[in-house]
Amino acid sequence: MSEYDPQALQAKWQQRWEEQETYRASEDPADPRERRYMLDMFPYPSGDLHMGHGEVFALGDVVARYWMQKGYNVLHPIGWDSFGLPAENAAIKRNAHPAEWTYANIETQANSFRRYGISFDWSRRLHTSDPDYFRWNQWLFIRFFERGLAYRKGGLVNWCPNDQTVLANEQVVAGKCERCGADVIRRELTQWYFKITDYAQRLLDDMEQLTGWPERLLTMQRNWIGRSEGADVLFEIEGRDEPVHVYTTRPDTLYGATFFVVAADAALADEIVTDEQRPAFEAYRAEVAKLSDIERLATDKEKTGVFLGRYAINPVNGERIPVWAADYVLSDYGHGAIMAVPAHDQRDLDFARKFDLPVKVVVHTGLADPGETGEATPGEGTLVNSGPLDGLTKTEAITKIIEILETQGRGTGAVNFRLRDWLLSRQRYWGTPIPIIHCPDCGEVPVPDEQLPVTLPDLRGEALAPKGVSPLASATEWVNVECPKCAGPAQRDTDTMDTFVDSSWYFLRYCSPGYNDGPFDPEQVRKWGPIDQYVGGIEHAVLHLLYSRFFTKVLHDMGMVDFTEPFQRMLNQGQVINGGKAMSKSLGNGVDLGQQIDDFGVDAVRLTMVFAGPPEDDIDWADVSPAASQKFLARALRVMSEVTSEPGVAFDGGDTELRKVTHHTIDEATKLIESQRFNVAVARMMELTSATRKAIDSGPGPADPAVREAAETLAVLLSLVAPYTAEEGWERLGRTGSVAFAGWPVADPALLVQESVTCVVQVAGKVRDRLEVSPDISEDELRALALASEKIAPYVQGMPRKVIVRAPKLVNIVP
RNA sequence: GCGUCCGUAGCCCAAUGGGAGAGGCAACGGCCUAAGGAGCCGUACGGUGCGGGUUCGAAUCCCGCCGGACGUACCA
Numbered sequence A: 001m002s003e004y005d006p007q008a009l010q011a012k013w014q015q016r017w018e019e020q021e022t023y024r025a026s027e028d029p030a031d032p033r034e035r036r037y038m039l040d041m042f043p044y045p046s047g048d049l050h051m052g053h054g055e056v057f058a059l060g061d062v063v064a065r066y067w068m069q070k071g072y073n074v075l076h077p078i079g080w081d082s083f084g085l086p087a088e089n090a091a092i093k094r095n096a097h098p099a100e101w102t103y104a105n106i107e108t109q110a111n112s113f114r115r116y117g118i119s120f121d122w123s124r125r126l127h128t129s130d131p132d133y134f135r136w137n138q139w140l141f142i143r144f145f146e147r148g149l150a151y152r153k154g155g156l157v158n159w160c161p162n163d164q165t166v167l168a169n170e171q172v173v174a175g176k177c178e179r180c181g182a183d184v185i186r187r188e189l190t191q192w193y194f195k196i197t198d199y200a201q202r203l204l205d206d207m208e209q210l211t212g213w214p215e216r217l218l219t220m221q222r223n224w225i226g227r228s229e230g231a232d233v234l235f236e237i238e239g240r241d242e243p244v245h246v247y248t249t250r251p252d253t254l255y256g257a258t259f260f261v262v263a264a265d266a267a268l269a270d271e272i273v274t275d276e277q278r279p280a281f282e283a284y285r286a287e288v289a290k291l292s293d294i295e296r297l298a299t300d301k302e303k304t305g306v307f308l309g310r311y312a313i314n315p316v317n318g319e320r321i322p323v324w325a326a327d328y329v330l331s332d333y334g335h336g337a338i339m340a341v342p343a344h345d346q347r348d349l350d351f352a353r354k355f356d357l358p359v360k361v362v363v364h365t366g367l368a369d370p371g372e373t374g375e376a377t378p379g380e381g382t383l384v385n386s387g388p389l390d391g392l393t394k395t396e397a398i399t400k401i402i403e404i405l406e407t408q409g410r411g412t413g414a415v416n417f418r419l420r421d422w423l424l425s426r427q428r429y430w431g432t433p434i435p436i437i438h439c440p441d442c443g444e445v446p447v448p449d450e451q452l453p454v455t456l457p458d459l460r461g462e463a464l465a466p467k468g469v470s471p472l473a474s475a476t477e478w479v480n481v482e483c484p485k486c487a488g489p490a491q492r493d494t495d496t497m498d499t500f501v502d503s504s505w506y507f508l509r510y511c512s513p514g515y516n517d518g519p520f521d522p523e524q525v526r527k528w529g530p531i532d533q534y535v536g537g538i539e540h541a542v543l544h545l546l547y548s549r550f551f552t553k554v555l556h557d558m559g560m561v562d563f564t565e566p567f568q569r570m571l572n573q574g575q576v577i578n579g580g581k582a583m584s585k586s587l588g589n590g591v592d593l594g595q596q597i598d599d600f601g602v603d604a605v606r607l608t609m610v611f612a613g614p615p616e617d618d619i620d621w622a623d624v625s626p627a628a629s630q631k632f633l634a635r636a637l638r639v640m641s642e643v644t645s646e647p648g649v650a651f652d653g654g655d656t657e658l659r660k661v662t663h664h665t666i667d668e669a670t671k672l673i674e675s676q677r678f679n680v681a682v683a684r685m686m687e688l689t690s691a692t693r694k695a696i697d698s699g700p701g702p703a704d705p706a707v708r709e710a711a712e713t714l715a716v717l718l719s720l721v722a723p724y725t726a727e728e729g730w731e732r733l734g735r736t737g738s739v740a741f742a743g744w745p746v747a748d749p750a751l752l753v754q755e756s757v758t759c760v761v762q763v764a765g766k767v768r769d770r771l772e773v774s775p776d777i778s779e780d781e782l783r784a785l786a787l788a789s790e791k792i793a794p795y796v797q798g799m800p801r802k803v804i805v806r807a808p809k810l811v812n813i814v815p
Numbered sequence B: 001g002c003g004u005c006c007g008u009a010g011c012c013c014a015a016u017g018g019g020a021g022a023g024g025c026a027a028c029g030g031c032c033u034a035a036g037g038a039g040c041c042g043u044a045c046g047g048u049g050c051g052g053g054u055u056c057g058a059a060u061c062c063c064g065c066c067g068g069a070c071g072u073a074c075c076a
Helices: A006-020 A051-069 A085-094 A098-116 A131-146 A196-209 A215-225 A251-256 A267-272 A278-290 A346-355 A394-408 A522-528 A544-557 A593-600 A602-611 A626-641 A656-674 A678-698 A705-718 A723-732 A779-787
Strands: A035-040 A073-075 A077-080 A121-127 A150-160 A165-167 A185-194 A228-237 A244-248 A259-263 A305-313 A320-326 A337-340 A411-416 A436-439 A443-446 A480-482 A489-492 A531-537 A567-573 A576-578 A757-763 A766-773 A802-806 A810-814
Touching: A006 A098, A006 A602, A006 A723, A035 A051, A035 A522, A051 A073, A051 A098, A051 A531, A051 A567, A051 A576, A051 A593, A051 A602, A051 A656, A077 A098, A085 A098, A098 A121, A098 A593, A098 A602, A131 A150, A131 A443, A165 A185, A196 A215, A196 A544, A215 A544, A228 A251, A228 A337, A228 A394, A244 A251, A244 A337, A251 A394, A259 A267, A259 A305, A259 A346, A267 A278, A267 A305, A278 A305, A278 A320, A305 A346, A320 A346, A337 A346, A394 A411, A544 A567, A593 A602, A593 A626, A602 A626, A602 A678, A602 A723, A626 A678, A626 A705, A626 A723, A656 A678, A656 A705, A678 A705, A705 A723, A757 A779, A766 A779, A779 A802, A779 A810
Parallel strands: A035 A073, A035 A531, A077 A121, A259 A320, A531 A567, A757 A810
Antiparallel strands: A150 A165, A150 A185, A228 A244, A228 A305, A228 A411, A259 A337, A305 A320, A436 A443, A436 A489, A480 A489, A757 A766, A802 A810
């Protein structure tokens, strides 16, 4: 290994790339190259880079470098998602300011990135915690506010008792805080929301454009948005003036509604409960409020509820049905109230059986009576006991009943979404202040644009300790301001924005990082956007990726961008694990990226990441071998170093066998990179290396032009994965300039044709003979040749029934 | 429970309706060597989770199981 000193190569080439700004994207309007935008999800600066970063950026760099080789003008920027809780927690612990920890970590990561050799355009670097950046968060917030897309409302919200802040729906995973894993509880609070639900249908429809996204990602978003079709039906409640809306996907079963359920925490329940039932109701409601989400949503949990003492009137048949309150009905979906059809809905049936409510079958499905079996029959069938719907199928009945309801003014067809509005306020310090001033006379007044940014008051240490309200509230000098409208005494909003706001548009800022007249220069965004390839973790499937799509659509509606989807292609890399488990301190199975680099070199680590398997698969570090990668790179560099011909020599006269290998490798590697099968592309590079080695040792020798061709090809292919080794090899081959821009080789079709191919002769699908034939042999010739084979004779008596010929590779004889 | 994806050599993984194996790890053998954990060359290993079906032909398509991963979870 003495010849291959990765640390020395790294030092040498890293310096040159920096001096020459090798990877800077060109802004020159005269630059004729087509533009491409390659983006990796920007990192959060929590300490140094880890193995996960190592993987994402190694993969993203393959794409960026491939495009550079192909001659595109590539934008490949880097920045930091530098607002967020960990900085705040660190600051409390160290009695410091969050910025200290944050910016120190950013420097550490930046240095690691440089060492890691990622082809970033460093001139566009941004940090979301810079006033120059978050100023535009505030500017955008105000624009959203003006359009009615940012609003404040009271209601039950998700509260993380550990982080002492509210959370958006998307940040509650299985009832737990997405960040810290604490059980989320529900609190009644007034908070800021983005009206993402206004865009639900478009978020769904525009997924058609996302042909370059993995299917599972689209599925996750589709499920999260959760569109359903049905009807809004009006139910009168005895003793209430206004009728109550319910949403149902099964209006056809309206005749089977035997009771009515209101969410226990809905205002309606509190309003209509009779005096007699009130004590029971309030006790029940208190009981429900105590449950954590985890308990409340447990699948095997028994149905609970309480009768409200009232009756609703079924609009189609005038039946009086009892109104109950229960926690299986959610207050924030639909209208927070349902008609219960126990025969055809399992949840309603469970409830009916628990509380002895009647079960009435209205769809004959051929299955046993749900009232007897306890199994609801939600499937297809024929309507019965349903007046005008009798005899119809489910689908027909749905259409018909909606028609009837609409004619009578008792309901309409309706669409509902599972998606909720995006709760964006956070009761924490290290984020973007919400640029609103609360005035007792004027209400919510946006901070005038010219006063932006609203910067954070200087708080540190204990002052940041979570106490259930934002730390900003204690900065009285900062809080108390004049109302921009009436100049009367007023107060700043003391919450900060969810950091997902920061990341919802950062990719646009990269197009014009210093721009001062808006969040981004629309002209530059038109030139670079949308992003051609985005790389990042699947964990953002319904977080960052959904929010960014929403932001892009709003910006499109504002006329600021001319596309409606920000990310054309999406690659979700897997995770790096160790020994079958996620790396963690408690398991003690962590692997340190820096240590791996020290031990094996950057290129070997990157190669290991890329070669380990398909990019979307997890990499178990216990299953792979960076040492082996290092050996391969040493071998490749040795091959490149042993070439003795001069640069520029014509390849034509070189050894044909090796040339064919080289051109096959080019052909295959190109297709493999295009289809993101990077691991297989690396395997091809290994083959080319072996073939070249053989040619030098026991073939035409190191002076043969074909050996140079193979070695130069290897350097270029390798530059996507192992840039240091590739640069060094390129230089040793006597070439000048960075190998990064050497140009992607093109396979010569003449060298791809083979003189002969092996044709397999099968009898009844079993291989019985192999023939060497010309690749352009005709079907007839091949058939004749195969039938004449002596090896097949024992298996074929007389005329075969059928002969399938797939020239030139295969003949199958069916005797 | 529902949805999506996945089961190929001891291990990581190729093969996208046509020969089961490209590449790598580990193993074994040879050459080189003072020796080697370096280098070079080579060898072996499975019939594709199980059972059906479609087809001239199935790892690949369809159905049902078994096992695993991820997502989601009272959304009316």
